[in-house]
Amino acid sequence: MRVIMSAFRDPPATVQDRTATLKSCIWETVRTSPIMRPIGMATWHMAPAGLVSMTAMEDGVKLGTVHHAGSVRKRSGDINIKGRNALFIFVVSILQCVTVFGMKMILRFFRTVIVFVLIVAAGMMLYRYVGQYISSDFSMEPLLSSASATPTPVPSDELVFDAAVYPYYDQLNETQKGLYTEFYSNALALNDTFIPNEDITAEDLETVFRCVFCDHPELFWLDTKYNYQYMEESKKIVSVTLNYNETAEDIEASKAAFNNSANEILVAAQQYSTDYEKEKYVHDALIAKNVYDLNSALNQSAFSAMCSGSTVCAGYARSFQYLLQQLNIPCYYVIGTSEGEDHAWNIVLLDGSFYNVDLTWDDCASEDDPYYFFNLDDASFNEYHTRASLSTTLPNCTSTLLAHKEDADIYQNIRFTLPQ
Numbered sequence: 127m128r129v130i131m132s133a134f135r136d137p138p139a140t141v142q143d144r145t146a147t148l149k150s151c152i153w154e155t156v157r158t159s160p161i162m163r164p165i166g167m168a169t170w171h172m173a174p175a176g177l178v179s180m181t182a183m184e185d186g187v188k189l190g191t192v193h194h195a196g197s198v199r200k201r202s203g204d205i206n207i208k209g210r211n212a213l214f215i216f217v218v219s220i221l222q223c224v225t226v227f228g229m230k231m232i233l234r235f236f237r238t239v240i241v242f243v244l245i246v247a248a249g250m251m252l253y254r255y256v257g258q259y260i261s262s263d264f265s266m267e268p269l270l271s272s273a274s275a276t277p278t279p280v281p282s283d284e285l286v287f288d289a290a291v292y293p294y295y296d297q298l299n300e301t302q303k304g305l306y307t308e309f310y311s312n313a314l315a316l317n318d319t320f321i322p323n324e325d326i327t328a329e330d331l332e333t334v335f336r337c338v339f340c341d342h343p344e345l346f347w348l349d350t351k352y353n354y355q356y357m358e359e360s361k362k363i364v365s366v367t368l369n370y371n372e373t374a375e376d377i378e379a380s381k382a383a384f385n386n387s388a389n390e391i392l393v394a395a396q397q398y399s400t401d402y403e404k405e406k407y408v409h410d411a412l413i414a415k416n417v418y419d420l421n422s423a424l425n426q427s428a429f430s431a432m433c434s435g436s437t438v439c440a441g442y443a444r445s446f447q448y449l450l451q452q453l454n455i456p457c458y459y460v461i462g463t464s465e466g467e468d469h470a471w472n473i474v475l476l477d478g479s480f481y482n483v484d485l486t487w488d489d490c491a492s493e494d495d496p497y498y499f500f501n502l503d504d505a506s507f508n509e510y511h512t513r514a515s516l517s518t519t520l521p522n523c524t525s526t527l528l529a530h531k532e533d534a535d536i537y538q539n540i541r542f543t544l545p546q
Contacts, residue, residue, distance in 0.1 A: 285311065287341070290456050290475075294337035297519055301326065302334050309338045309366075313348045316374055319367045326363050328356065336516055340459045343444035343451070346384060346429040347374040373429055380429065387432040392452055401455050401476050402528055405483075406500075408449045412442060413489045413496055442485040443470040450474065462514040471511065474501070479525035482507040501528045 285307050289296035295306055301324055312320045331354055339348065349369035356363045373380035391411045395404045412431060419425075422436035430437040431445035443459055450457035456475035463469055464487070471484040484499035484507075499507065504523045513520070 291451065292341040293458055293520055294341045294516055297516060298334065298337060302330055305330060305334045306338055309334055310342060313345050313368055316370060316377060319365055321365050322363055327361060328363065331363060331366065343428045343448040343459065346427045347371055347377060347380065350426050371424055371427060383433050384429055388449060391449055395453060404453050405450060405455060405474060405476065408446060409485060409500060412445055412485055416489065418486065418490055439470040439486040443472050446472050446485055458520055460513060460517045460520060462512050462517055464511045473520055473523060476528055479527065480521045480523040481525065481528060482523050
């Protein structure tokens with residue numbers, strides 16, 4: 127049986143009028159609602175200030191009609207809907223309304239989800255098309271021990287790097303020299319991140335960072351690694367992040383300690399008249415000041431040899447380089463291997479000739495004769511040392527004139543004696 131509810135202000139007087147009114151007012155939810163059809167119920171429809179008429183039919187045959195207005199119930203035919211039945215119809219009608227409303231909300235929710243997913247997918251495709259930022263690291267430490275951004279103005283006209291003092295800078299092309307200046311100025315200012323001014327590659331970054339690190343021991347707060355971001359598709363470098371060691375946490379105090387220690391040696395060295403004498407004094411002072419210790423803190427920085435009293439090859443070589451630079455004696459930092467181990471030492475320019483100096487081996491050799499590897503030519507020195515990377519382009523050392531004047535026999539025997 128189907129129950130159809132219709133509403134009108136005044137019940138029509140004739141059958142024809144009633145039929146026409148019912149046809150125009152019918153809200154046949156049983157037919158349109160799959161949820162309500164199984165129980166044969168309809169929902170209420172109340173005309174403003176009017177009556178509600180309910181007609182019951184089965185197989186096209188009218189069984190009866192009930193009119194309801196407020197608390198008034200009228201009976202017609204064989205149907206009598208009141209009390210519990212009317213309440214049941216009302217409840218079912220409310221459930222249908224809730225169901226329809228819920229379905230609309232669910233559809234709206236899924237529509238919103240679909241739109242959101244489409245937007246995210248389009249954004250990801252656009253992001254991948256433009257290029258994805260990839261972080262990468264570079265570190266020099268393995269080679270030396272036994273890689274929101276804002277553009278940083280670079281005072282390129284104020285920074286001049288003399289090739290006689292900074293040989294690694296002189297090896298670079300023009301684009302790399304510009305990046306070298308950016309690296310140096312940002313490290314000097316302790317800026318964390320900068321945006322390169324020109325298009326560069328990861329290879330440019332590695333080369334330039336090595337050059338800055340090897341040329342500038344005064345940047346003792348600069349760590350041996352950096353990070354960079356690049357576009358995945360084009361490989362274009364978009365930002366470079368520098369890392370600093372613990373001395374940067376209180377840089378003013380660290381600079382004061384470093385400078386005080388350095389000045390003690392420099393003031394004494396300046397009492398000598400020749401570069402050779404100054405070089406030798408600095409050599410001896412650093413050896414007397416330090417012990418070789420693989421576990422020393424900041425051992426890749428000149429700060430360790432100047433302030434900590436213990437260091438490794440990198441600390442010896444970088445502090446020696448810094449002090450001779452302050453004395454206007456060209457001194458270069460060299461990286462390579464010695465006896466199969468990663469190692470660092472120096473090349474010094476004295477009286478127009480270049481010499482090899484290895485403070486690490488001199489400190490570990492003999493307390494009586496700490497000059498085994500002091501001012502040697504390549505012929506002797508390279509039996510135990512091999513240059514690597516950019517250091518292979520540094521000047522050759524061919525002179526023997528200033529090789530440990532105090533005891534020429536040591537130089538003669540160096541080919542056959544290696545300190546253990």
